[in-house]
Amino acid sequence: MRVLINAIQRTGNPSVIGLDPRPELLPSILLEGAQTPRDVADAYFAFNTAVIDALYDIIPAVKPQIAMYEALGIAGIETFIKTNEYAQSRGLYVLADIKRGDIGSTAASYASHLCGTPQIEGMPRFDVWHEDAVTVNPYLGSDGIAPFVTAAVATNKDIFVLAKTSNPSSSELQDLVIDGSIPHETVAEHVAGLLEEWGESTRDKETGYSHVGAVVGATHPVEGTKLRKLMPHTFFLVPGYGAQGGTGADLAGLFDSNGLGALVNSSRGIIGAWKKAAEIPEFATREDALAFVARSARKAALAMKDDISQAIAQ
């Protein structure tokens, strides 16, 4: 997690911007005349690069959500990978939100996201995804996580495992209380315990944080504060701030006493900030539209940085 922490300290900004393009988040001029998934994917790439160019000097990381790209098939995934490469070329840490998870032998294939193509005699391993970290789903237990941890350690990258997600129905499974647990713990809290174990042998000597992070939503501040205490060596990725309802005040308990320990995500709140402008001009050209998206995103990202700083300072 040291690479991420260094980037946060360099920018003084523990936030990550979600690159989750959808048709309704793009100015309509960018999709005018689109006939194929590739046309849409190309528009997404222009949109993403405009956002990255507007933000790369004030944020440590971006979080592309692969679902939006998979929705366009091959052309979309090409844009996803090109976006990752472009973000890395501008010095950003790329946290790919892919939420993969499977049994051990299959998870080993998914771990190629971090460690490159499988070993084949006479062929080098290719970094085909250009990701610095991925999100992982814990439902299958340790044997589905272990290959990701191995790959993360080997490449000095990271994983973030879902513990308590930001969505309303996260309670259905994650808040179930486990029989016989003393003190009573929920499924998410049990996952927290597993997460500390999974990361234990991978802790960074200087910061104390392991290569295994946790996803903990901003929308559950009381539970989040409890999870912070249960996972002292686990860095948090915090979705749910902004468009999903989480506020700066909800974040304080997710950070450690040094003001570290959490990376707060906003997606729509930043890349869709242009839609909330007091006045949206008529765009004469695609360049005009992209420039407006970029200016609005930067303004929103700076406001978010201030909001989080205040939350941590309190």
Place this chain on the structure above:
Amino acid sequence: MRVLINAIQRTGNPSVIGLDPRPELLPSILLEGAQTPRDVADAYFAFNTAVIDALYDIIPAVKPQIAMYEALGIAGIETFIKTNEYAQSRGLYVLADIKRGDIGSTAASYASHLCGTPQIEGMPRFDVWHEDAVTVNPYLGSDGIAPFVTAAVATNKDIFVLAKTSNPSSSELQDLVIDGSIPHETVAEHVAGLLEEWGESTRDKETGYSHVGAVVGATHPVEGTKLRKLMPHTFFLVPGYGAQGGTGADLAGLFDSNGLGALVNSSRGIIGAWKKAAEIPEFATREDALAFVARSARKAALAMKDDISQAIAQ
């Protein structure tokens, strides 16, 4: 689920073959000289089509595991999609093992796997994945499942949600007993209840099965029999038979009284059957190797069909 059930009845065979190529499952001649991920992906496609050609008339469905293709990046995913298209062209039901899952708005993008590219003015929706069903992870709860159900109903396709997976550490989360549940139920059993609810409005009048299936591993026969009773309207996808240790005898309790209700998967046991041949010849050409793979796969698939038939008959 009617499309799948019809295919099972037509072939008299409730089994699905996993198309999960990995370097070690291919005769080495197929990877000779491979220099790039695309070379490997092309070898996987040749391997898959040989297996499909050998089996299409005796099986109802194939289950490509996307992890093996993602391991090769874009070239791999192209082979995944081409494999799906080829299998559908031979009349097979394609159950894509993608185990996706996310919050509602993101799950709606993932649902494009079933319902095609997003709606954009002036552009048709493209079927970019060529899948008849997908696997889904329930850790995020109902709002992450609902978009998949909507897409499945709209397209007459299906989803299979993870309940009790086949791997050893599935117990870590899935077997936790929930406090205050009467009678005591595990997380997997709780998911079973949710699954019946999620599928309730989508039940097929003739067969009683909904568009929402469950993944229940063959490696836990006692728990599987219990889950069968808890989910009378839920079709099962059953991994773990064969290479993972599940036997024909373990399967009986997963079927309903009509000998339906479950689709048993084998991957390595079929596509890697050639490696267990009493004598593996030296392959002079790639065609020789593919023919041997194909013959071995057909023999193993027929043996599996017999084994399952016996289990159901008992």
